[in-house]
Amino acid sequence: MKEGASSSLDEIQVAVTRVEGAEDIPLPKYMTHQAAGMDLAANIFEEVYIEPGEYKIIPCGIKIELPPGYEAQVRPRSGLAAKYGVTLLNSPGTIDSDYRGEIKVILINLGKQRFSLKRGDRIAQLVISGVVRAHLYEKDKLDETQRGDGGFGHTGV
Template identity: 40%
Template sequence: MNLPVQKLRKNAVLPTRATAGSAGLDLYACLEAPLTIAPGELRQVPSGVAAALPQGTVGLLCGRSGLGVKHGITLSNSVGIIDSDYRGELIAGLCNVGSEPYTLMPGERFAQLLVVPVLFPEPQEAAQLPQTVRGKSGFGSSGK
């Protein structure tokens, strides 16, 4: 399967997979200069690219584990949703939940794009829902 990707800026880098088994495509920061993200700060980071996701899929923008664990840099909305009919630039909101400023360099990998199948169910009101063993129990009810 191919994923059509358009460079929107001259210094944009096409998304890549780190290994053949990598589920996500790494996105690269399309910045003119280094970008420092202070603790508690929210910043939008452009990738410089747009993609034509296949119909019946959704793009999930996810953080990179190394940035999160080592530096406290994560996505401000946890996971970004890219609908298959969106054709604009892929931009991620990053936040610094760490205790030190972090400087993102131009061309640095800053997020991942996963392309996954999605279902499109039509909500239908029901007087009752089918019963399950778990029922309405939630928030830790299945154990530690």
């Protein structure tokens, strides 16, 4: 084992329940031992087509109960983006710890061909992450930095 490496990753308990009619949809799971995201599957009852430039809300068939201090982020699957130009319109989508509704994703087809989606297809990733809340306060002047207000490519291409 490399210096500084851990033999296991931290885990938290997250309760999950299926919506009615989603009993056959696979629960999210990590596809490799050190994967950060779990795959979400489409809870649709007939084939869905997404035309180029079109977006659709796709249900995933599950609800989760996150512990306070955590969020779930819904992120695109790189394979769908690379092969078909399909990604998420709201990315990352945030699921707060007090949300108890069905997880749904907004898929958009940025590709050139119609995209076909079938029941149980893996459509997005779910990443569980800790949350830090900030207390904002007003200040007359912010501290100076070397960067200052430079942004949007100020260091070159």
